Amino acid sequence: MRRDEMLIGSKAFSSLWKEWQKEYQPLQVLELLLAYIEMPEDLSGEIEETQRLLSYFDPDLAPHDAFWKDVARLVDLAFPEDSLSKKFSIERQIHQLRYLISSQQAQYVRTHYKKTGMTDKEALAVYLRWKPFTMFDQGRLHQKISFCDGKGIYPDGIPSVNLKILLYNRIEFILDSQGNFLNEVDAEQVTESGVVNGASFNYGNFKRHWQLDVEPVQPHDPAFRNRMTKGFRSPNKLRKKWGRKEPEHFDRSFYNPNGIYAQSHRSLANDVKRQARLFLAMVYGFKPVQKKQIKEVHMSKQPQNxxxxxxxxxxxxxxxxxxxxxxxxxxxxxxxxxxxxxxxxxxxxxxxxxxxx
The missing domain is CATH 1.20.5 (Single alpha-helices involved in coiled-coils or other helix-helix interfaces)
Structure with a gap:
């Protein structure tokens, strides 16, 4: 059977995948997977390359499919402690595979749930309606901006409050204020905001999340992303204690309503909470409570139940x-x-x- 007839996620590939896991060690299985999709050592970020890589995956391979849990488990076993941060080819490919996985999962939502006139956000709301997603993580690290003369400069020049949604604590979706998916690599559009603040699949939980998903970024991020993220910074976590002076660099705090990251005299943290409430309303079909004289980010055609x-x-x-x-x-x-x-x-x-x- 030809490889183009045995796409990753198909029934035929699932049988092969089970055989690999029985016959080989975790690292060897991952090497076979990388070779199967012809994963480059360094992603270019170009749409054509992303489309080619995604063509090895079955369009019906869903984000909640057990295959992704297998991949995360194999990475956890193959790279104990902080070994994924070592500067070798396989480690670099495994790290960058996270970006490709997130792109594939976003594309699944677009293909199966996005109808004419809908945004990515509206399609995702339909997909998540019966799934245990969370928004406890406010996505502080996905709110990067650059600075010029003491003012914040947003990626693509468009102010945005980005929303982070997690499914099963591994599958990650990032949405901007306009309702677009943000991904480092994307099969439909490449944006500065996506490269700078995009989503990435999580291999690890709790302590392993830091070892498998955070530490490898510095040594293994693709060259194109390093170029585009230069000068962009996430807000810090400083808080002002009651009755005390503002700490140094509080102007760049996630919690400062008058800081560089703030919009409309609200802290970025509060704006993220507001976006989360609006998204919940979109998913479950109820009308969010809005305070008078406060303009929410426009959302058209919210699905109503x-x-x-x-x-x-x-x-x-x-x-x-x-x-x-x-x-x-x-x-x-x-x-x-x-x-x-x-x-x-x-x-x-x-x-x-x-x-x-």
Whole structure:
């Protein structure tokens, strides 16, 4: 069978994938995968290259498919501690594969959920409607801007409050204020904002996230991204304590309502929260509460659900979260037990809100 008839994610490839995992060590399986897609040592960021690389993946390979969990597990096993940061070819390719995976996952959403006239954000809202996504991470590192004469300069010259959405704590989507996916490599459009603030698939959780996803950025990011991100900086995490002077560099804080990163006299952190509320409204079909004389970022054609559908959806989520709590309690996985418990409480609160409406 020809390789173009056995795309990654297809049933035929799944059989081959299982054989690889039985016969070879984790690092060898990853090497076979990289060779299969003809992964370059350094991504160029060009649309043609991205399209060619994505052509090896089945268009129906979904972000929630178990294949991606296998990839993350293999990377975790193949690169103990901080070994993925070593300056060798395979480590560089594995790191840059994260960007390609995020591009493939964004393209899946566009292909299967984006109808004529819809934004990427609207398509993603439809895809996530029945899935346990989170927005606890406010994406501070995806809010980079550059500076000139004490003023902030946004990528592409367009002010934006970027929103980070996580699915299963590995799958990452970044959206700008205009509703576009931001990716380092993209099969449809290459933007400065995407390269600077784009999404990347996460191999690790908790401590391993730092070792597998954060530390390798400096030694292994592609040359084109290093060029384009030069001069761009994320906001810092400084906070002003009550009754005390502002700390040094507080003007560049994520939490400063009057700082360089702030828009409309609100801190960037508060603006991200507002965007998160609007996105939740888009996903679940309820109208967000808006304060008077405050203009929200425009969103056209928000998908609307009736009350019965929203309540039914909440009940389904409650069942899923309860199952997650039981599963993690049995395994003694305390961090995820807490996470699922919080999600259940949020969902119960939303259900009460809908029933009272």
């Amino acid at each position: 009736n009350k019965g559908t929203a309540v039914l959806g909440s009940l389904v989520f409650m069942a899923l979260y309860a199952l997650g709590i039981w599963h993690n309690a049995v395994r003694g996985n305390i961090p995820f037990l807490i996470l699922w418990s919080v999600l259940l409480l949020v969902n119960v609160s939303y259900l009460i809100f809908r029933l009272r409406k």
